[in-house]
Amino acid sequence: MPLTDAKVRNAKPDAKPTKFSDGGGLHVLVTPGGSKLWRLAYRHAGKQKTLALGGYPATSLEKAREARAEAKRLIAEGIDPSDRKREAKLRAQSNAENTFDAVGMEYLQKLEKEGRAPVTLDKVRWLLGMANEKLGNRPVAEISSAEVLEVLKRVEQRGHLETARRLRSTVGSVMRYAIATARAENDPTVALRGALVAPKVKHRAAITDRKALGGLLRAIDGFDGQITTRVGLQLLALLFPRPGELRAAEWPEFDLGAGVWIIPAARTKMRREHRVPLTEQAVVILRDLKDLSLNTVLVFPSVRSSQRCMSENTLNAALRRLGYGKDEVTSHGFRATASTLLNESGKWAPDVIERQLGHIEVNDVRRAYARGEHWNDRVAMMAWWADFLDNTRSL
Numbered sequence: 001m002p003l004t005d006a007k008v009r010n011a012k013p014d015a016k017p018t019k020f021s022d023g024g025g026l027h028v029l030v031t032p033g034g035s036k037l038w039r040l041a042y043r044h045a046g047k048q049k050t051l052a053l054g055g056y057p058a059t060s061l062e063k064a065r066e067a068r069a070e071a072k073r074l075i076a077e078g079i080d081p082s083d084r085k086r087e088a089k090l091r092a093q094s095n096a097e098n099t100f101d102a103v104g105m106e107y108l109q110k111l112e113k114e115g116r117a118p119v120t121l122d123k124v125r126w127l128l129g130m131a132n133e134k135l136g137n138r139p140v141a142e143i144s145s146a147e148v149l150e151v152l153k154r155v156e157q158r159g160h161l162e163t164a165r166r167l168r169s170t171v172g173s174v175m176r177y178a179i180a181t182a183r184a185e186n187d188p189t190v191a192l193r194g195a196l197v198a199p200k201v202k203h204r205a206a207i208t209d210r211k212a213l214g215g216l217l218r219a220i221d222g223f224d225g226q227i228t229t230r231v232g233l234q235l236l237a238l239l240f241p242r243p244g245e246l247r248a249a250e251w252p253e254f255d256l257g258a259g260v261w262i263i264p265a266a267r268t269k270m271r272r273e274h275r276v277p278l279t280e281q282a283v284v285i286l287r288d289l290k291d292l293s294l295n296t297v298l299v300f301p302s303v304r305s306s307q308r309c310m311s312e313n314t315l316n317a318a319l320r321r322l323g324y325g326k327d328e329v330t331s332h333g334f335r336a337t338a339s340t341l342l343n344e345s346g347k348w349a350p351d352v353i354e355r356q357l358g359h360i361e362v363n364d365v366r367r368a369y370a371r372g373e374h375w376n377d378r379v380a381m382m383a384w385w386a387d388f389l390d391n392t393r394s395l
Helices: 007-010 063-076 081-097 101-114 118-135 145-159 161-180 210-221 229-237 242-249 282-294 313-323 333-345 350-356 365-371 375-393
Strands: 018-023 028-031 034-045 048-054 260-263 274-277
Touching: 007 048, 018 063, 028 063, 028 365, 034 063, 034 081, 048 063, 048 081, 063 081, 063 375, 101 118, 101 282, 118 161, 145 161, 161 313, 210 229, 210 333, 210 375, 229 242, 229 282, 229 375, 242 313, 274 375, 282 375, 333 375, 350 375
Parallel strands: none
Antiparallel strands: 018 028, 028 034, 034 048, 260 274
16 A cells, blocks of 8 residues: 555654555665665666665655656666666766866866966966856856856956956866866857957057157166166067066076077976077176176066066056156067067068067967077077167167
8 A cells, every 4th residue: 555644754663674665666664763764676687676765754755756756767768776876976976076166276286287387377376266256166067158158247247358258268278177087078168159249459559660769768778766677678678578588587597608598498488498699788788787786596686575576567667657658668568669670671581580589380380390490590680689779779
């Protein structure tokens, strides 16, 4: 006779476990301690088995019957319901362990082992923190495109279009890492291409008019602030490295006798050692600065600590102090200045200029064959550029 809720509720424990059957293999097992446990007896592949369906009253009689019906359906399809339950349990455990936050931290550790620059790691860490506000506790295998889009739209609605774009890219990188490590099956960011407002490209302000450049060079030479700041600006104009590469430069990287500055791979954007020819003008400036340095390893130490390099804003702040607005010139803009004027001169092959800028050929096939440094051409070009700047000062 089928059970009723009242019969299950009023069932009393005995000295031994007692079964009360509902039919079809479903029964409630009342233990001596008073627990009431739903069990399903069934046969699969010729073997007698028992499936636990939960405890009463958390699992009601109605729910237990639904579970029985589902188990019978699986058995009819040749599936062992115990195996299915075990798989679900493992999946739930995996989901609990493999949240977006946890996988994101693993991905960040991977980047650290690959030697990514600290500034890159900080940006990824910042973006992951932004994503974790909504996605952090979600299993990576369950995150949908709609969930990611909600996170991105919140950033976009605050007017941070470029940040939203970078956030989508970072979330996608974490999801692809999850796929590669067998913890997710798809990347929900793929479906979001074109969903965000494209940010307008903002080119860094740079002076490309030669007469105006002459005025800037004279202003830099007359800068009356920290000597290291003045030298930093002078070398940006002469050598046009990335500002971060210059600010963190160390004296052992420079061979003033041979006229070369070797920027280690760990500090370059492309993670490849970059050699910079030092012209006579650059060597003179560096020798004078070294004579004034107090045995510091850093060429441009912070005024607050010799163990830290010049801050990111120091060079730009100096340009503002000289009267140049951020829409006129930036420390990074010296690279655009050099690139523009060197190309306009018609004296140097584009490959030579690009190699001096530390750029890498975007075409994979061409990059495989264009491995030369064009060193001799670059030495000649940098000497010409230094003389060009000297002549430009007098305009």
